[in-house]
Amino acid sequence: xxxxxxxxxxxxxxxxxxxxxxxxxxxxxxxxxxxxxxxxxxxxxxxxxxxxxxxxxxxxxxxxxxxxxxxxxxxxxxxxxxxxxxxxxxxxxxxxxxxxxxxxxxxxxxxxxxxxxxxxxxxxxxxxxxxxxxxxxxxxxxxxxxxxxxxxxxxxxxxxxxxxxxxxxxxxxxxxxxxxxxxxxxxxxxxxxxxxxxxxxxxxxxxxxxxxxxxxxxxxxxxxxxxxxxxxxxxxxxxxxxxxxxxxxxxxxxxxxxxxxxxxxxxxxxxxxxxxxxxxxxxxxxxxxxxxxxxxxxxxxxxxxxxxxxxxxxxxxxxxxxxxxxxxxxxxxxxxxxxxxxxxxxxxxxxxxxxxxxx
Amino acid sequence: xxxxxxxxxxxxxxxxxxxxxxxxxxxxxxxxxxxxxxxxxxxxxxxxxxxxxxxxxxxxxxxxxxxxxxxxxxxxxxxxxxxxxxxxxxxxxxxxxxxxxxxxxxxxxxxxxxxxxxxxxxxxxxxxxxxxxxxxxxxxxxxxxxxx
Numbered sequence: 001x002x003x004x005x006x007x008x009x010x011x012x013x014x015x016x017x018x019x020x021x022x023x024x025x026x027x028x029x030x031x032x033x034x035x036x037x038x039x040x041x042x043x044x045x046x047x048x049x050x051x052x053x054x055x056x057x058x059x060x061x062x063x064x065x066x067x068x069x070x071x072x073x074x075x076x077x078x079x080x081x082x083x084x085x086x087x088x089x090x091x092x093x094x095x096x097x098x099x100x101x102x103x104x105x106x107x108x109x110x111x112x113x114x115x116x117x118x119x120x121x122x123x124x125x126x127x128x129x130x131x132x133x134x135x136x137x138x139x140x141x142x143x144x145x146x147x148x149x150x151x152x153x154x155x156x157x158x159x160x161x162x163x164x165x166x167x168x169x170x171x172x173x174x175x176x177x178x179x180x181x182x183x184x185x186x187x188x189x190x191x192x193x194x195x196x197x198x199x200x201x202x203x204x205x206x207x208x209x210x211x212x213x214x215x216x217x218x219x220x221x222x223x224x225x226x227x228x229x230x231x232x233x234x235x236x237x238x239x240x241x242x243x244x245x246x247x248x249x250x251x252x253x254x255x256x257x258x259x260x261x262x263x264x265x266x267x268x269x270x271x272x273x274x275x276x277x278x279x280x281x282x283x284x285x286x287x288x289x290x291x292x293x294x295x296x297x298x299x300x301x302x303x304x305x306x307x308x309x310x311x312x313x314x315x316x317x318x319x320x321x322x323x324x325x326x327x328x329x330x331x332x333x334x335x336x337x338x339x340x341x342x343x344x345x346x347x348x349x350x351x352x353x354x355x356x357x358x359x
Numbered sequence: 360x361x362x363x364x365x366x367x368x369x370x371x372x373x374x375x376x377x378x379x380x381x382x383x384x385x386x387x388x389x390x391x392x393x394x395x396x397x398x399x400x401x402x403x404x405x406x407x408x409x410x411x412x413x414x415x416x417x418x419x420x421x422x423x424x425x426x427x428x429x430x431x432x433x434x435x436x437x438x439x440x441x442x443x444x445x446x447x448x449x450x451x452x453x454x455x456x457x458x459x460x461x462x463x464x465x466x467x468x469x470x471x472x473x474x475x476x477x478x479x480x481x482x483x484x485x486x487x488x489x490x491x492x493x494x495x496x497x498x499x500x501x502x503x504x505x506x507x
Contacts, residue, residue: 042422090407090435094456112464113456115407117434123453127468130475151412152433154419159430210451210477212400217365217440218431226449233477348400348436349443350452 007129008201008359011072011188013064014299016286017049017181021067025300026307028332030285030314032166032179038150045162048148049181049287057088058097060184061145065105068141068186073199076106083109083137085124087144087291089152090115107141115291118251118346119210120144121185122294122354126208128189138194143186144292152290153180163254168288169315170252170281171259171323178253181287185295203302206339206357207240209233213349220258220345224265227251227351231269231341234353238339242270245277245355246337247310249301251345252281253288254315258345260322265351267324278335280313280328294344294352301342301356310335363441367428369410370494372438375402375486379442382482382498391447398500399450399478400439402486403457403465407435409488442482450478461485469501478502 012022017031031049040046054060069079084107086098098113112127114120121144128140146152156162162177169175195201211233213226220227235242248266252259266274282300289296304310310333344352366372383390392398411432418425431437435454443452451472457464462485469481480502488494 039422042424090404090454090456091412092406092409094407095405095458098456098458111458112468113458114454115404115435115456116452116454117436119436119452120454123451126475127471130471134471134474150419151415154425155415155430155433158425158427160427161430210399210453210472211397212443212449212452213440214443214447214449215440216444217437229449346436346452347431347434348438348440348452350436350440352451 005133005135006192007132007205008190008192008195009187009203009205009302010190010195010199010201011068012202012299012302013067013071014185014296015051015060015064016183016296017051018286022299022303026303028312032287037148043157045157045164047166048179050148051182054147054182057145057147058100061101061143062104064184064186065101065141065143068188072188074188079106081109082107083140085112085128085140085142087114087120087124087295089146089291109137116346116350118290118293119344119350119352120291122344122352123210125205125298125354126210126352129205129208132189132191139190141186141188142295144295145184146290146292147182148180156180167315168254168284169317170250170254170284170313171320171325171327172316173318173320175254175256175259177255178283178288181289183286183289183292183296185292185299187295187299201359203305204357204359205354207234207238207355209353211351215349218347220261221349222261222264224261224268226349227262227265227343227345228268230351230353234355238355240339242273244339245341246335247304247340248277248279249297249340249342250279250281251343253283263323263325275324276326278310278328278333279325280311282311284314297342298354301340305337305340305356305358308335365428366432368414369408371408371410371488374494374496375438375484376442378496378498379482379484382500383446386500394447397450397479398448399472399481400443400448400452401465401468401481402435402439402454402484403461404435404486405457406488408432448482466501473502
């Protein structure tokens, strides 16, 4: 009988205001500061997490893909035929960017471009895992990027979505919204058979799920039913019970309704265990990277498992009874978790859950 | 063609809603979709909502303030969510920018979601906006209700 195909993360790389490289993303101090990249004088909020020396999005993405491929030990021959799934903000330039990156990075397999707002990257990872387990491909590069720029900043400001106290406080009392942040990441996913060439995997993608709220164009379902179904699908796919999850990197943006809806989803999906599993949202450290958030947070989650150190939930001002969760406070928590969930949600009621495992 | 509550200026959302409604009515009458059926939405567009994006860009460049409705109008997920809420579509919401034939990209994504079991069927919407030409869209329902 054929061995089931297991999806492994063999190369990861990420860039955010926390720093360059995957390891830099484990820093525990929020990276927010005044925006100097463009004029914010007409905005209510003037703070974001930006990397001072960020290049163009195309250059940062190409560098991230190259770095992730190097970690995975992919030489030019092994990149040939490799698929590229890219998550970026939509518009006429998106597919041209993907074509350009494929040529620059020597990836000649299928290309797909995800523009599903804040679940773009996590959906791409779920799709990559499906393509591998279905046997369509042996290797996929997923890349995602968002660099804080004036148009989205103005839109989030106009929508009063940004935290006007300059702090992201996931699941906390007095949370006042999100802050944007740079995020560029790339990962290499491969079937276990492919990784037998001797590369040490960073993590496995053990399960994944995608589900819709069917509730509202831009508000989350307060019952969390859609996200709960995504979590349930990820656990079922992995064949694991809720108690196998040792950490949750939450979507929590620091927004009143969204964080409460996510807490409700966790209670539905994990039952009583929702109040026990250690949880944090690393958006309080690196900001919300929109289309790239799912991939940046996947990299953080995979490395947190690998190092046995769970990231802190920064910005905490006190408990909120709508979010009765085991939030990681003050400093990172040592743990021996073998599996972690990383969750994302977006406008349109789109939800994803990725279940990461130790190799 | 009627407008869509909460969506302004651009024909993108009204056209998406019009083709989606027409498609869903043929299968489900006045709706909603039965609760045991998970219908995904795959929206494929190279242009995206060009009219809204241009308006935001010009407003920001001139130092003005954009209207708050453009906040959620700036991503195609939102109109997909409008349709999902109206019809009870509980499957995944996925938006793509096509890299080749838009229909082939959309069908491949729909096939993946159905294979994976996250969707029983998929409402595929293709839409393009271009300057000085009417917004064009088509919708098709792929798959057939809940899987046994």
